[in-house]
Structures are given as C-alpha cells and as structure tokens.
Amino acid sequence: MAKGQQLEVLNALDVAKTQWYHFTTIVIAGMGFFTDAYDLFCISLLTKLLGRLYYTDPGSTRPGALPINIAAAVSGVALCGTLAGQLFFGWLGDKMGRKKVYGITLVLMVATSIASGLSFGSSAKGVMTTLCFFRFWLGFGVGGDYPLSATIMSEYANKKTRGSFIAAVFAMQGMGILAGGIVSLIVSAGFESKFKPPTWNEDPVASMPPESDYIWRIVLMFGAIPAAMTYYWRMQMPETARYTALVAKNAKQAAADMSRVLKVNIEAEEERVDHIAKSEKNQFGLFTREFARQYGIRLIGTTSTWFLLDIAFYSQNLFQKDLFSSIGWIPPAGEMNAIREVYMVARAQTLIALCGTVPGYWFTVAFIDVIGRWWIQMMGFFFMTVFMFAIAFPYNHWQQKENRIGFILMYGLTFFFANFGPNATTFVVPAEVFPARLRSTCHGISAATGKAGAIVGAFGFVYASQEKDPAKRDHGYPAGIGKKNSLIVLGVINFLGMVCTLFVPESKGKSLEELAGEIEDVEDDHRRPA
Numbered sequence: 001m002a003k004g005q006q007l008e009v010l011n012a013l014d015v016a017k018t019q020w021y022h023f024t025t026i027v028i029a030g031m032g033f034f035t036d037a038y039d040l041f042c043i044s045l046l047t048k049l050l051g052r053l054y055y056t057d058p059g060s061t062r063p064g065a066l067p068i069n070i071a072a073a074v075s076g077v078a079l080c081g082t083l084a085g086q087l088f089f090g091w092l093g094d095k096m097g098r099k100k101v102y103g104i105t106l107v108l109m110v111a112t113s114i115a116s117g118l119s120f121g122s123s124a125k126g127v128m129t130t131l132c133f134f135r136f137w138l139g140f141g142v143g144g145d146y147p148l149s150a151t152i153m154s155e156y157a158n159k160k161t162r163g164s165f166i167a168a169v170f171a172m173q174g175m176g177i178l179a180g181g182i183v184s185l186i187v188s189a190g191f192e193s194k195f196k197p198p199t200w201n202e203d204p205v206a207s208m209p210p211e212s213d214y215i216w217r218i219v220l221m222f223g224a225i226p227a228a229m230t231y232y233w234r235m236q237m238p239e240t241a242r243y244t245a246l247v248a249k250n251a252k253q254a255a256a257d258m259s260r261v262l263k264v265n266i267e268a269e270e271e272r273v274d275h276i277a278k279s280e281k282n283q284f285g286l287f288t289r290e291f292a293r294q295y296g297i298r299l300i301g302t303t304s305t306w307f308l309l310d311i312a313f314y315s316q317n318l319f320q321k322d323l324f325s326s327i328g329w330i331p332p333a334g335e336m337n338a339i340r341e342v343y344m345v346a347r348a349q350t351l352i353a354l355c356g357t358v359p360g361y362w363f364t365v366a367f368i369d370v371i372g373r374w375w376i377q378m379m380g381f382f383f384m385t386v387f388m389f390a391i392a393f394p395y396n397h398w399q400q401k402e403n404r405i406g407f408i409l410m411y412g413l414t415f416f417f418a419n420f421g422p423n424a425t426t427f428v429v430p431a432e433v434f435p436a437r438l439r440s441t442c443h444g445i446s447a448a449t450g451k452a453g454a455i456v457g458a459f460g461f462v463y464a465s466q467e468k469d470p471a472k473r474d475h476g477y478p479a480g481i482g483k484k485n486s487l488i489v490l491g492v493i494n495f496l497g498m499v500c501t502l503f504v505p506e507s508k509g510k511s512l513e514e515l516a517g518e519i520e521d522v523e524d525d526h527r528r529p530a
Contacts, residue, residue: 006513007273009241009254009266014159014511021261025156026165028237029149030172031230035109036142037176038183039223040078043135045184045346046216047074052208052338054124063200063207063333068463070128076458077132078139079314083451085143090444092144094247094437098152099239101144106231108141110224117221138223143451147443150431154439155240159511163368163428170427171361174419178358181350183222187215188343197337207337215342246436246518249277276518286438294517298433299442301503305377306426306450308497312384312490313418315457316411329404356412360419372508373425374501380421381497387414388494392487422497425504426450432507435516461486 006014047066056064066074085105092101112134119131149169157165191211200207238261244254255268284290330344368376391398391410398407426446434442464486481489507515 006511007245007269007276009245009251009258009269010511010513012258012262012264012266013156013241016158016262018158018161019262022157022161022165024233025153025237026168028230028233029153029169031226032106032109032145032149032234033169033172034176034179035113035223035227036145037173038180038226039109039113039138039142039176039220040082041177041349042180042184042219042223043075043078045180045342045349046219047071048333048345049212049216049338049342050074050128052333052341053213054127056204056208060204063204063338066128072459072463073132074128074135076455078135078142079451079454079458081136081139081141082143082146083139083448083455085140086146086444086448086451087143088140088444089144090147090440090442090447093148093151093440093444097239097243097248098148098155098440099234099237102148102152102234102237103231105141105144105148106227106234109138109145109227110231112138112141113224113227114221117217117219119217143444143447146427146447147431147440150427150443151440152237152240154431154512155242155436159509161369162432163373163508164365166428166431167361167365167368167424170424171358171365174353174358174361178350178353180219181346181353184215184219184342184346185350187218188339188346191215192337192339192343195339197339199335199337199340201334209339212338215339242436242512245273246276249273286441291438295434295438295442297503298505299445301500301505302426302430302433302442302446303449304500305381305422305497305504306430306446307453308493308500309381309418309422309426310450310453311457311460311493312388312497313423313457314454315461315486315490316414316418329408351408352412352415356415357419360416360421361424363416363420364424367420368425368428369508372506373429374504374506376420377422377425377429377504378498378501380417380419380423380425381494381501383417384414384421385491385494385498387411387417388487388491392484392491395484395487422501429504429507432512433505433515435518436512439512439516464489 051065051071052063054064055066055070065071089101089105115134116131116138119127119134121127121130150166153166153169154162191214195209195211197207197209197212238257239248239253241254241258244250244257251270251273252268254273255266259266329348330341333341336344364376387410391407391414397403398410430443430446431439464481505515512518
C-alpha cells in the first residue's frame with residue numbers, strides 16, 4: 001500500500017517514533033495481563049493445600065487431596081470463564097469501542113479476586129462451590145483483557161516495532177506467573193515461621209493449623225491489587241484512532257485524540273473516512289462468504305495454533321507440581337506440614353518461571369520484529385516438540401534422583417521455547433491480520449479457541465497423567481495413560497502446531513490496514529473515473 005493511500009491519522013501512528021505514550025500503553029495494558037496470569041496460575045500452587053484443609057479424613061494415613069471432580073473444577077473453572085469472556089468482550093470491543101469495555105473487565109477482576117479469597121460455606125463442598133463460582137466470573141473478566149489489550153496495543157503502535165510492543169504486553173503474563181510464586185513463597189514462609197507446625201508424620205492434626213486457611217485466601221485476594229492500581233490510567237486513555245476513524249467513522253475525534261497523543265497537528269479527513277466506510281470491502285460481517293474468502297484461512301491458522309499450544313502449555317503449568325513430586329523434587333506429603341507444602345510447590349514454580357518462562361517472553365519482545373512472527377512460532381513449536389520427547393521417552397531416567405537437574409533443565413527449556421515461540425506469537429498475530437471492525441472479535445475467537453485447548457489440558461491431563469498402579473495415583477483418581485505417555489501426547493500436539501503454523505501469515509513490518517486490505521481498494525475506487 002502506498003503511503004498516500006493511508007489516512008493521515010493512521011499513517012502518523014504507523015511512522016511515529018517510539019514515544020512515552022507507547023511505554024505507558026504497554027504498562028497499562030500489561031498490568032492487566034500481569035493480573036490475568038497471576039489469577040489463572042496461582043491456583044495451581046494452592047490445590048494441595050485445599051485438599052489437606054478440606055478433604056483430610058480423620059484417622060487417615062496420609063494427607064487429604066481434592067477429589068478428582070473438585071480438582072478439575074477448581075483448576076479449570078476460571079478457564080471456562082475466560083473462554084466466555086474472550087468471546088463476549090471481544091465482540092463488545094468492536095461494538096462499543098475498546099476503551100469503554102476496558103474498564104468493565106478491570107472492575108470485574110478486582111471484585112472477583114477479592115470474592116474468591118472470601119469464599120464461604122459450612123462444609124468443604126460449600127467452600128469449593130463458592131470458590132468455583134467466583135473464579136468463573138474472575139475468568140470472565142480475565143477473558144476480556146485478551147482481545148482488548150492486544151487490539152489496543154496493536155492500534156496504538158507503529159508498524160516498525162508493533163510486534164515488540166504487543167509481545168511486551170503479553171510478556172507481563174510471565175511476570176504474573178512469577179509473582180504468583182513469589183507471593184505464595186512469602187505468605188507461606190511467614191505463616192510457617194510464626195506457627196512452626198510439625199510434619200504430617202509427626203502430628204497429622206497439628207501439621208494443619210487453622211491459620212493455614214488464610215494462606216490461600218490471601219494469595220487469591222492479592223490479585224486485586226495490580227488490577228485496581230491501573231484502573232484510573234485505563235480510563236484516561238483515549239479511544240484508539242483506528243476504532244474511532246474506521247469503525248465509529250468519526251474523523252474529527254480520531255484526529256483530535258491522536259494530535260494530543262502524538263503532539264502533532266493531524267488533519268481530520270472526513271471525506272476519505274466516509275468513502276472508506278461506504279466501500280463494500282468494509283461492509284461484510286463475520287458470518288459471510290466474503291469474510292470466509294478473505295480471512296477464513298487466517299482465522300483457521302490463528303485458532304488452530306492457539307488451541308494446540310494451550311493444550312500443551314496449560315497442561316505443563318497447572319500440573320507441573322505433580323511432575324516435580326514424581327522425581328522427588330518436592331518431598332512426600334507426609335514429610336511436610338500443610339504450609340511447607342505450599343512453600344515447596346511455589347519454590348518449584350518460581351524457579352521454572354525465573355529460569356525458563358520469563359526469559360522466553362522477553363526474547364520474543366527482542367526478536368519478533370527482527371525474525372518475524374512466523375519463524376518464531378515455527379521454531380518454538382519445533383523445540384517444544386524436541387524437548388517434550390526428550391523428557392518423555394527416557395522418562396524413567398529422569399525419575400532417578402541423580403538426574404533431577406537434567407529433568408528441570410529440559411522441562412524449563414520447553415517453557416522457554418513456548419514463550420520464545422507460539423505462546424507469544426499466537427497472541428500477537430490475531431491483533432494484526434483482521435480488519436478494525438472485526439479485530440477484537442477475531443482475536444477473542446482465536447483466544448477462546450486457545451482456552452478451549454487449555455480446558456482440554458487442565459481437565460484432561462489430571463486424568464490422563466494418572467498411573468495404572470493404584471499406589472502411584474492420587475486419591476480417587478481412575479487409571480490413566482501415565483505421565484510418560486501424557487508427555488508423548490503433548491509432544492505430538494506440539495508437532496501438529498508446526499503443521500498448522502503454515503496457515504498463519506507473516507505480519508512483520510506492514511501496517512494494519514495493509515494486512516487487512518481495508519484502505520487500498522477503497523482509495524482505488526475513489527480515484528477510478530465514473
């Protein structure tokens with residue numbers, strides 16, 4: 001697309017040098033993602049504690065564990081809410097505007113984070129029911145942040161560094177995962193230091209002091225703090241110029257908003273905006289043959305790769321504590337008290353996040369506008385496949401205590417290449433390759449398909465990873481295919497992700513309108529003689 005064919009206000013955004021407003025947008029949108037990741041992943045640190053507190057039978061020879069249906073619900077219900085929120089708020093972001101919907105999701109996250117920590121009930125079932133209820137609506141708010149944050153950042157960014165800016169927003173997910181581990185470490189260490197409970201083997205009752213119930217509540221409620229801190233700044237952001245000009249068709253407002261943001265004078269091109277709006281190319285909707293013809297392959301690519309990625313990614317994240325236990329990195333439950341177990345699980349996740357998860361995100365930020373989205377995604381899926389198979393096939397070798405460090409290294413590398421790979425690019429690309437009037441909706445559909453994969457991972461892996469030997473299974477869990485075979489399946493899923501990446505377009509260095517084909521033909525039609 002020639003430069004002269006782009007609207008002046010959009011061209012000004014595309015060619016703008018990196019400025020302070022870029023960084024403030026990254027922080028404002030990124031803190032939402034920080035909260036999202038914290039809320040979604042911190043529960044995996046607390047499920048063993050919940051099992052001890054609410055499902056330990058008197059006289060039992062080992063600590064209690066959440067029944068399989070309760071464990072699956074507690075771990076996965078927020079993902080179900082997230083899926084629904086991505087679809088609903090993604091659609092709403094295209095109908096009402098990105099900014100108007102942005103504040104709603106944040107308020108919902110703050111309220112439900114606090115409510116989750118205050119879950120109540122006169123029985124274990126009652127507490128778990130209210131916890132699941134509030135976490136569903138927490139996930140609903142989290143889901144809205146996905147399409148809105150990605151779309152807002154893509155529409156504010158310049159085309160030269162747009163990938164890095166969107167990836168930087170998503171990289172806050174890694175910081176949220178890390179923060180979940182750190183907060184759990186601090187809270188559990190503080191409680192253990194104060195109450196000094198014995199191990200389960202020494203005194204089962206005393207190993208679970210009543211104050212342990214505060215730990216999971218404090219950790220869950222902490223997620224409200226970063227979300228609340230960014231509410232004011234979200235409300236001060238102007239609506240994106242691309243929504244205002246191309247969707248709301250208000251050329252004057254778009255020019256005024258971006259003149260203030262960019263600190264330059266921008267002409268309001270009302271006539272050109274009218275021509276763009278009236279073009280047949282900008283009229284068809286999502287469920288039309290024309291959309292399927294122009295964008296169908298792209299949508300297949302963005303949805304399928306995100307679906308496959310999240311099966312593997314969430315399986316690893318939500319249940320890595322079980323893998324650590326199987327190789328002896330976390331001591332047997334009887335050798336710890338309830339508080340110490342939270343500390344040990346959090347320490348394991350924090351180490352993986354610090355060494356593998358977080359660096360991977362920032363490698364993507366550094367190289368996505370150099371290497372390109374497509375190559376990073378293909379490379380990530382490839383190495384995830386390689387390292388998953390390297391863990392799975394010699395699984396018995398990694399279970400030996402002397403090989404523990406090797407297992408952690410290999411496992412950490414799968415996270416590194418997930419984040420320096422498809423976990424970041426599947427978030428970036430859908431925010432770039434669809435037209436403005438459907439951008440938030442299509443990102444929401446892609447993200448929701450990903451969360452469908454996460455639900456498969458969260459609910460399926462807890463069953464599938466159970467060993468055939470009853471002595472090696474968790475309480476009440478039926479026999480599955482075992483951890484080794486589950487990891488092989490995840491490796492195959494990663495390979496399929498490589499295949500589906502062939503449907504994903506490269507968007508590096510192009511304007512959003514060029515990628516979506518929104519303006520070029522409109523301008524040609526306008527110039528064509530009658």
